[in-house]
Amino acid sequence: MGDEQGKNRQADEEEPRIGVYVCHCGVNIAGVVDVEEVAKYASKLGNVVVAKDYKYMCSDPGQKLIQEDIKENRLNRIVVAACSPRMHEHTFRKALEEAGLNAFLVEMANIREHDSWVHMNQPKEATEKAKDLVRMAVARARRLEPQHKPKVKVKRSALVLGGGVAGIQSALDLADMGFKVYLVEKTPSLGGKMAQLDKTFPTMDCSACILTPKMVDAARHENIEIITYAEVEEVEGYIGNFRVKVRKRARQVLEDKCTGCGLCAEACPVEVPNEFDHGLGVRKAIYVPFPQAVPLVYTIDDEACLGCGMCEAVCGPEAIDYEQKDEVLELEVGTIVIATGFDLFDARRKPEYGYGRYENVITGIEFERLVNASGPTGGKLLRPSDGKEPHRIGFILCVGSRDEKAGNPYCSRVCCMYSIKNARLYKEKHPEAEVFIFYMDIRAYGKGYEEFYRQAQEEYGIRFIRGRPGEVVEDPETKNLLVRVEDTLLAMPLEIELDLVVLANAIEPARDSEKVQRLFRLSRSADGFFAEAHPKLKPVDTLNDGIYLAGTCQGPKDIPDTVAQASAAAARAAIPMAKGEVETEPIVAFVRRELCIGCRICERTCDFGVITMVERKAQVNEAICRGCGACAAACPTGAMQIRHFTDEQIYAMIEAAMREEREIAVKEVEG
Amino acid sequence: MSEFEPKIIAFMCNWCSYAGGDLAGTSRLQYPPNARIIRLMCTARLDPAFVLKAFAEGADGVLVAGCHIGDCHYVSGNLKAEKRVQMLKKLLPELGIEPERLMLRWISAAEGERFASTMKEFVEIIKKLGPSPLRGAAK
Numbered sequence: 001m002g003d004e005q006g007k008n009r010q011a012d013e014e015e016p017r018i019g020v021y022v023c024h025c026g027v028n029i030a031g032v033v034d035v036e037e038v039a040k041y042a043s044k045l046g047n048v049v050v051a052k053d054y055k056y057m058c059s060d061p062g063q064k065l066i067q068e069d070i071k072e073n074r075l076n077r078i079v080v081a082a083c084s085p086r087m088h089e090h091t092f093r094k095a096l097e098e099a100g101l102n103a104f105l106v107e108m109a110n111i112r113e114h115d116s117w118v119h120m121n122q123p124k125e126a127t128e129k130a131k132d133l134v135r136m137a138v139a140r141a142r143r144l145e146p147q148h149k150p151k152v153k154v155k156r157s158a159l160v161l162g163g164g165v166a167g168i169q170s171a172l173d174l175a176d177m178g179f180k181v182y183l184v185e186k187t188p189s190l191g192g193k194m195a196q197l198d199k200t201f202p203t204m205d206c207s208a209c210i211l212t213p214k215m216v217d218a219a220r221h222e223n224i225e226i227i228t229y230a231e232v233e234e235v236e237g238y239i240g241n242f243r244v245k246v247r248k249r250a251r252q253v254l255e256d257k258c259t260g261c262g263l264c265a266e267a268c269p270v271e272v273p274n275e276f277d278h279g280l281g282v283r284k285a286i287y288v289p290f291p292q293a294v295p296l297v298y299t300i301d302d303e304a305c306l307g308c309g310m311c312e313a314v315c316g317p318e319a320i321d322y323e324q325k326d327e328v329l330e331l332e333v334g335t336i337v338i339a340t341g342f343d344l345f346d347a348r349r350k351p352e353y354g355y356g357r358y359e360n361v362i363t364g365i366e367f368e369r370l371v372n373a374s375g376p377t378g379g380k381l382l383r384p385s386d387g388k389e390p391h392r393i394g395f396i397l398c399v400g401s402r403d404e405k406a407g408n409p410y411c412s413r414v415c416c417m418y419s420i421k422n423a424r425l426y427k428e429k430h431p432e433a434e435v436f437i438f439y440m441d442i443r444a445y446g447k448g449y450e451e452f453y454r455q456a457q458e459e460y461g462i463r464f465i466r467g468r469p470g471e472v473v474e475d476p477e478t479k480n481l482l483v484r485v486e487d488t489l490l491a492m493p494l495e496i497e498l499d500l501v502v503l504a505n506a507i508e509p510a511r512d513s514e515k516v517q518r519l520f521r522l523s524r525s526a527d528g529f530f531a532e533a534h535p536k537l538k539p540v541d542t543l544n545d546g547i548y549l550a551g552t553c554q555g556p557k558d559i560p561d562t563v564a565q566a567s568a569a570a571a572r573a574a575i576p577m578a579k580g581e582v583e584t585e586p587i588v589a590f591v592r593r594e595l596c597i598g599c600r601i602c603e604r605t606c607d608f609g610v611i612t613m614v615e616r617k618a619q620v621n622e623a624i625c626r627g628c629g630a631c632a633a634a635c636p637t638g639a640m641q642i643r644h645f646t647d648e649q650i651y652a653m654i655e656a657a658m659r660e661e662r663e664i665a666v667k668e669v670e671g
Numbered sequence: 672m673s674e675f676e677p678k679i680i681a682f683m684c685n686w687c688s689y690a691g692g693d694l695a696g697t698s699r700l701q702y703p704p705n706a707r708i709i710r711l712m713c714t715a716r717l718d719p720a721f722v723l724k725a726f727a728e729g730a731d732g733v734l735v736a737g738c739h740i741g742d743c744h745y746v747s748g749n750l751k752a753e754k755r756v757q758m759l760k761k762l763l764p765e766l767g768i769e770p771e772r773l774m775l776r777w778i779s780a781a782e783g784e785r786f787a788s789t790m791k792e793f794v795e796i797i798k799k800l801g802p803s804p805l806r807g808a809a810k
């Protein structure tokens with residue numbers, strides 16, 4: 001392994017001949033930093049053969065400029081002073097490759113994100129800083145070595161985590177492309193939140209009617225294996241070869257025997273609140289969450305079950321198995337799509353609205369269940385307090401969204417529309433009802449949304465009151481509710497008496513997102529949702545190669561956006577699988593054998609079991625090394641190094657950060 | 672004009688803190704220009720010798736920033752860095768350097784705000800401490 005570095009001697013043996021390119025980035029950099037001066041300064045640094053400034057280095061002509069100089073001036077190292085390497089390092093690496101230079105012989109100085117944009121009012125200091133950053137980059141560039149990207153094979157199978165509409169769509173697309181898909185869902189059935197909705201805006205399609213055919217398609221697809229009532233416990237590996245441990249919880253009903261006839265549930269004497277109806281209805285201890293569940297297999301709720309044996313007694317196909325144990329499956333997949341969805345803001349956290357205290361204050365999703373024909377009331381919306389049909393209903397928007405105090409400054413993006421939809425639904429059935437919507441702003445940004453909102457105002461006579469209600473108070477006798485709100489358009493305080501109040505509570509990151517984040521090594525943005533690799537250009541990728549995001553786990557969105565994103569995630573996940581192999585990062589550990597004293601400190605420091613001792617010297621298994629550098633930092637002799645991040649490269653940067661090159665040279669002579 | 676302007680070296684991991692710095696940039700958050708950042712893939716790469724080298728070169732302060740505990744891209748690289756920084760903080764006074772000149776911060780990729788405020792705070796701390804006692808010696 002020792003001579004790996006020598007593979008490409010092209011740049012190794014020659015004196016470094018460096019080209020420095022300072023980008024204006026339009027006025028983004030040049031508006032603050034004196035780019036010409038920086039280029040002039042760079043031209044005086046050791047080994048620098050050319051130094052230029054140019055409007056947009058990342059543009060085609062910008063890249064050409066570098067490529068021509070590489071040929072003309074026999075450059076073998078490039079420094080680009082521009083934006084963050086996280087933005088364009090890739091671009092310049094490619095440009096080098098095209099010009100016949102190893103991709104790793106470019107170094108970037110971040111003079112935009114880390115300089116011109118953050119010192120906008122200090123042009124002098126920013127220019128000095130840019131010079132320092134360029135000097136550091138040049139110092140490192142001198143010591144850069146060519147690197148070679150190892151190729152790994154990519155398994156033609158994918159894990160899709162989450163069986164809501166996003167996960168189902170991703171799974172179907174991937175399966176249709178010919179890849180094997182494991183669709184893993186935490187609850188006993190596919191369907192997710194969409195299955196709980198009554199109608200969808202703005203088309204008023206019945207939610208279940210458009211979703212359940214997709215669920216059935218997924219179940220029937222020869223390339224999809226549905227694993228429900230299951231959770232991921234462990235994820236190992238990297239793009240191309242992930243190993244995922246999934247715990248399939250014992251439902252105490254044999255999936256291959258259960259016919260879904262439901263006799264067991266009829267016989268079961270235990271009733272508990274039904275999660276699917278948000279506790280508004282009941283289900284048995286042996287249950288399916290909803291009639292169209294996929295798979296249509298019953299599940300025994302361990303906590304509620306009395307073990308009376310009634311279900312077992314009536315089950316014809318003998319599907320009940322009280323002794324069933326959890327099963328741990330080991331899946332091997334090339335790529336992963338995360339589609340773990342969202343949870344709803346607990347409306348109790350806004351006590352001023354009385355949810356949980358006043359019976360007639362309900363949430364939007366509860367409203368959906370109550371008006372749904374297969375819901376607990378058979379589709380009749382009745383007041384929880386007295387079972388009467390409400391005549392005056394108010395919808396309060398932004399409950400826990402756009403609300404710093406509640407910790408959610410973001411907009412949940414669907415509440416305006418679904419509340420208008422619910423208001424219209426009720427008005428359709430009860431034209432005489434009086435319906436109010438309390439809003440801050442109406443966000444009707446989607447196709448057909450504004451029109452839908454207009455109609456609600458003009459044709460349905462729904463009253464929109466601009467203002468965030470200060471509080472809701474209950475009349476203890478009638479159980480009616482008094483909403484206190486300042487109408488900000490009329491600049492007038494109002495008090496409105498209502499029979500029922502419906503809260504549009506916020507979409508929040510799923511409760512288990514922290515666990516999912518850790519398992520899959522994702523990052524989260526400030527709002528708590530999973531972060532995409534780039535907000536504009538890589539909206540479904542994550543920073544962990546081979547893992548993609550679909551649906552509301554990435555941020556609040558409506559159904560069309562969710563489905564579009566799910567297809568996008570599937571398409572992205574398919575790329576490495578279709579190619580069959582990917583290049584991986586060459587940033588891994590290597591050993592300078594002559595310095596290794598066999599102390600084994602590196603072996604103990606490594607969390608990934610990468611290092612073994614061979615003939616009393618450390619040896620690195622490059623295929624599993626992830627390049628964190630812990631071993632190199634711990635090595636007492638400098639034998640252990642990280643490619644592209646060697647001690648010498650880092651020391652050179654420290655020195656260059658602190659002083660001018662002349663001083664370094666003087667010191668070296670004296671030293 | 673003659674106010675003391677500290678020279679600070681910062682070691683940051685690629686995945687969180689460096690990205691947090693990028694976000695501070697995209698959000699145009701302004702902070703003092705004293706730090707020079709050296710990007711590492713993970714704070715696990717932080718050889719204590721890098722910190723000593725920075726001080727030996729005359730740095731007035733050294734900032735180490737990585738992912739929050741639990742968020743490290745390599746699981747526990749930041750825990751290792753934390754231990755090394757603790758060790759260094761004990762060692763520095765022996766060399767005549769105040770331990771406050773070494774700061775460890777967890778800054779996520781989403782915390783542009785925290786990145787900028789950390790920069791401000793650290794520069795303030797170092798300004799109060801004055802130039803590093805090793806500054807002259809390095810020349």
Ligand code: FES
Nearest residue numbers: 684713737738744
């Ligand atoms: S990757 Fe950020 S500390 Fe390890």
